[in-house]
Amino acid sequence: MTSSSFTIAALATAPAAGAVGILRLSGPEALDVGRRLAPGIPEQPTPRHAYLATFVDAEGRPLDEGLFLYFRAPRSFTGEDVVELQAHGSPRLLRLLLARALEDPRVRHAAPGEFTRRAFLNGRLDLTRAEAVADLVAADSEAAVRAAAAGLSGALAARVQALEAPLRELHADMEGVLSFPDEAEGADAEVAERVATLRGQAEALLSEAGRGRLVRRGARVALFGPVNAGKSTLFNRLVGESRALVDDEPGTTRDALEARAEWDGLSVTLFDTAGLRETPGRIEALGIARTRELLSGVDLAVLVLPPGGTPSEAEAWLREAGGTPVLTVDGKCDVVAAPTEGSPRRRVSGLTGEGVDALRADMLGLLWGGGTPSAVALVSERHADALRRASEALRSAEQASRVSTLEVVSGEVGLALEALGEVSGTVVSEALLDAIFQRFCIGK
Numbered sequence: 036m037t038s039s040s041f042t043i044a045a046l047a048t049a050p051a052a053g054a055v056g057i058l059r060l061s062g063p064e065a066l067d068v069g070r071r072l073a074p075g076i077p078e079q080p081t082p083r084h085a086y087l088a089t090f091v092d093a094e095g096r097p098l099d100e101g102l103f104l105y106f107r108a109p110r111s112f113t114g115e116d117v118v119e120l121q122a123h124g125s126p127r128l129l130r131l132l133l134a135r136a137l138e139d140p141r142v143r144h145a146a147p148g149e150f151t152r153r154a155f156l157n158g159r160l161d162l163t164r165a166e167a168v169a170d171l172v173a174a175d176s177e178a179a180v181r182a183a184a185a186g187l188s189g190a191l192a193a194r195v196q197a198l199e200a201p202l203r204e205l206h207a208d209m210e211g212v213l214s215f216p217d218e219a220e221g222a223d224a225e226v227a228e229r230v231a232t233l234r235g236q237a238e239a240l241l242s243e244a245g246r247g248r249l250v251r252r253g254a255r256v257a258l259f260g261p262v263n264a265g266k267s268t269l270f271n272r273l274v275g276e277s278r279a280l281v282d283d284e285p286g287t288t289r290d291a292l293e294a295r296a297e298w299d300g301l302s303v304t305l306f307d308t309a310g311l312r313e314t315p316g317r318i319e320a321l322g323i324a325r326t327r328e329l330l331s332g333v334d335l336a337v338l339v340l341p342p343g344g345t346p347s348e349a350e351a352w353l354r355e356a357g358g359t360p361v362l363t364v365d366g367k368c369d370v371v372a373a374p375t376e377g378s379p380r381r382r383v384s385g386l387t388g389e390g391v392d393a394l395r396a397d398m399l400g401l402l403w404g405g406g407t408p409s410a411v412a413l414v415s416e417r418h419a420d421a422l423r424r425a426s427e428a429l430r431s432a433e434q435a436s437r438v439s440t441l442e443v444v445s446g447e448v449g450l451a452l453e454a455l456g457e458v459s460g461t462v463v464s465e466a467l468l469d470a471i472f473q474r475f476c477i478g479k
């Protein structure tokens with residue numbers, strides 16, 4: 036028996052009490068096994084019809100009354116026969132039902148992501164859409180939900196396809212000329228231009244990886260600057276609650292504090308840090324070392340300066356952020372009159388809230404550079420790696436088209452095609468599938 040002819044079973048709902056819990060079976064014996072748990076179901080149930088059924092134990096004693104659904108292959112999520120027992124959401128009851136299904140030697144417990152893996156192997160989803168399923172389940176902000184939903188409906192698949200199809204055509208044209216130089220004469224016209232256009236597209240898609248990461252993981256933003264500048268007060272204002280301690284004693288914040296917020300649908304983790312100063316006490320020095328470390332790992336740092344901060348002071352603090360982009364603001368703006376000539380820096384007051392909405396908009400602008408977070412293509416690290424290899428092969432092809440033979444150009448284009456195939460799933464190894472689907476939860 037091959038692994039895919041095994042019938043698999045798993046709970047499709049989280050192992051917690053809820054209104055409804057689902058046991059899902061997929062494979063050739065799904066109906067037979069399902070009917071043994073729900074003996075009232077006809078031998079040939081109507082597919083996609085919700086039957087009210089009694090679920091029973093091995094002695095025929097009722098365990099629950101629930102819904103029974105049968106999806107006949109290939110019209111199911113996995114493309115195989117699928118049966119769902121939709122029971123009351125008791126974790127203990129569901130484990131009893133699962134254990135009964137697993138008593139059958141033709142059934143084994145599904146590996147993480149195995150239902151979706153079978154859907155992929157049976158051609159129901161391409162790889163980008165299968166991965167969007169995992170992204171959707173893991174999404175913890177509205178932008179992440181919307182971007183994953185777009186991926187599930189094929190947004191990324193379409194962009195990869197728009198690259199893969201003309202690349203395959205170009206490859207075929209060149210191979211044609213190489214095999215039948217007389218008949219295919221001219222089919223390799225403008226190779227350099229065609230390669231250059233496709234490389235541009237591959238790089239454009241690759242450039243969305245950073246934004247994809249931001250949507251998936253959320254943005255990380257840290258407030259930093261000299262002691263007593265009003266960082267914690269501003270932090271509390273930005274997160275909308277009094278999370279951080281505030282005091283007029285400089286050095287109040289010793290340990291970085293974090294809070295999660297959702298701005299324009301984007302998940303943002305905001306950090307309040309220990310204020311920096313030149314001659315710190317010992318404990319504070321530890322906090323300061325941690326601030327520097329934190330600053331190096333965030334997507335954006337906001338330097339909060341006290342009123343009257345000079346440009347040279349600002350310069351000195353800016354160096355603390357290393358390579359991280361910095362947005363500098365003048366804090367406590369309520370205590371100083373607005374400068375007569377337009378100050379280059381945003382003025383905010385954590386105390387009164389002045390300038391805080393505008394600051395939030397500035398931060399989103401810097402993190403996003405415009406556009407809506409939910410409209411981003413969810414290019415993952417895995418996709419980016421393959422796209423990088425595809426772009427490199429296309430760059431070599433471009434060079435070869437000027438200095439080398441058509442054979443060499445075609446070889447490089449072939450490599451680019453292989454790399455792209457890893458994104459869509461037209462070229463995949465078992466090991467790659469293992470790596471992808473291991474990240475899924477059980478029952479998905």
Ligand SMILES: Nc1nc2c(c(=O)[nH]1)N(C=O)[C@@H](CNc1ccc(C(=O)N[C@@H](CCC(=O)O)C(=O)O)cc1)CN2
Binds near residue numbers: 109119
């Ligand atoms: N109860 C339940 N809810 C669920 C799922 C499930 O498996 N069970 N899903 C699981 O993740 C998602 C829904 N995804 C699904 C995708 C395709 C098909 C399906 O039957 N497709 C067939 C028929 C399409 C049609 O006739 O319109 C097909 O693609 O051929 C079912 C569920 C979310 N909700």
Ligand SMILES: Nc1nc2c(ncn2[C@@H]2O[C@H](COP(=O)(O)OP(=O)(O)OP(=O)(O)O)[C@@H](O)[C@H]2O)c(=O)[nH]1
Binds near residue numbers: 261287308
């Ligand atoms: N007038 C005014 N006072 C503020 C403002 N923000 C903070 N303060 C006051 O300034 C003092 C320091 O505020 P914190 O928010 O604790 O400053 P901090 O930068 O976190 O300080 P450390 O954690 O010590 O580095 C407190 O007495 C606050 O009430 C503001 O916008 N306007």
Ligand SMILES: [Mg+2]
Binds near residue numbers: 279280307308309310
């Ligand atoms: Mg503080």
